[in-house]
Amino acid sequence: MTRLSAVTPSGHAQLGNYLGAIRRWACEGAPDDLYFVSDMHAMTTAYNPQRLRALSREMLAILIGSGIKPESVFVQSDIAAQLSTLSWVLECTCTFGEVARMIQFKEKSAGAKTVRLGLLTYPVLMASDILLPGADEVPVGDDQAQHVELARALARRFNTTYGEAFVVPQAVTPKVAARIRDLADPDRKMAKSTRNETGVVFVLEDADMIRRKFQRAVTDTAGRVEYRPDEQPGVANLLEILSACTGQSPKTAAEGIGSYRELKETVADAVIEELRDVRKRTQDLLADPAELDRIRATGAERAAQRGEHRLSSVLRLAGIA
Numbered sequence: 001m002t003r004l005s006a007v008t009p010s011g012h013a014q015l016g017n018y019l020g021a022i023r024r025w026a027c028e029g030a031p032d033d034l035y036f037v038s039d040m041h042a043m044t045t046a047y048n049p050q051r052l053r054a055l056s057r058e059m060l061a062i063l064i065g066s067g068i069k070p071e072s073v074f075v076q077s078d079i080a081a082q083l084s085t086l087s088w089v090l091e092c093t094c095t096f097g098e099v100a101r102m103i104q105f106k107e108k109s110a111g112a113k114t115v116r117l118g119l120l121t122y123p124v125l126m127a128s129d130i131l132l133p134g135a136d137e138v139p140v141g142d143d144q145a146q147h148v149e150l151a152r153a154l155a156r157r158f159n160t161t162y163g164e165a166f167v168v169p170q171a172v173t174p175k176v177a178a179r180i181r182d183l184a185d186p187d188r189k190m191a192k193s194t195r196n197e198t199g200v201v202f203v204l205e206d207a208d209m210i211r212r213k214f215q216r217a218v219t220d221t222a223g224r225v226e227y228r229p230d231e232q233p234g235v236a237n238l239l240e241i242l243s244a245c246t247g248q249s250p251k252t253a254a255e256g257i258g259s260y261r262e263l264k265e266t267v268a269d270a271v272i273e274e275l276r277d278v279r280k281r282t283q284d285l286l287a288d289p290a291e292l293d294r295i296r297a298t299g300a301e302r303a304a305q306r307g308e309h310r311l312s313s314v315l316r317l318a319g320i321a
């Protein structure tokens with residue numbers, strides 16, 4: 001069984017990416033699973049090419065530094081030729097109406113002066129990511145479930161129209177994934193591309209900066225360290241982060257903490273401890289470009305091999321090879 005997940009290098013990896021996804025991939029990953037840096041997905045809105053290249057490399061190092069097996073990891077653009085070829089076949093299997101009704105497309109294009117065509121067609125590229133290696137399961141949040149549904153529809157349609165080529169994937173909802181919120185604005189989720197970085201903790205940030213960000217975290221005036229997400233979202237977020245680091249429930253994590261100051265210090269300590277080895281291993285890898293290049297090339301080769309046979313069958317069935 002193959003599970004497939006990705007992280008987009010749209011910014012530096014943040015604590016939510018790590019606790020909600022990357023750490024889980026490292027702990028629960030099976031040998032056939034695939035985890036990739038979706039750098040081609042970061043091109044659907046304005047971006048800087050040099051920055052994207054650097055962020056992709058950093059993200060790859062973070063995935064491996066977090067403990068994911070190097071052989072399960074690759075960078076999407078390293079198999080761009082295969083993916084783009086398959087995407088064209090799938091675009092010709094998909095209808096305009098199907099992509100135009102994607103909620104993410106509607107949200108991201110609303111009010112924009114210009115909209116890149118890639119923003120519209122990116123769910124088809126995502127379908128290629130999933131269908132090329134024959135992923136059986138794709139763990140996704142609600143915001144991506146519609147895209148996996150499209151991949152399923154395209155797989156079924158191709159299989160019945162041209163011949164059996166694709167595994168029809170399942171979307172799976174990850175078990176109680178931590179949803180980490182912005183420390184400065186607990187009403188929104190922590191995100192790597194948030195402009196105001198005071199509420200975003202980055203995986204590679206140094207301990208002093210992490211501590212400072214927690215010290216400034218927004219709480220409330222209730223003055224009680226209790227887990228009440230609706231009434232005290234800022235405090236609840238801190239308790240959820242603490243809980244994700246210690247393995248206790250947020251309620252239990254609150255016990256014995258007398259003040260917001262103490263809570264912030266305790267969470268900062270736990271996060272710094274949680275990220276210490278990840279940071280060290282990632283920085284070691286970034287300091288050894290030859291080793292990172294070697295790992296990247298091996299991952300790319302494996303990913304390309306996984307898709308080779310399927311892509312040949314698809315092209316043959318579609319009448320173009």
Ligand code: AQP
Pocket residue numbers: 006007008009010011014015016017018019020021022141177178179180181189190191192193194
């Ligand atoms: N705040 C979060 N809490 C828990 N999980 C999170 N993830 C993202 N933010 C949080 C999970 O991280 C994985 C990779 O995310 P992604 O790069 O594919 O896309 P994203 O969800 O759009 O990530 P960001 O950080 O919010 O990026 P931007 O700012 O570019 O939109 C996913 O499994 C995601 O659920």
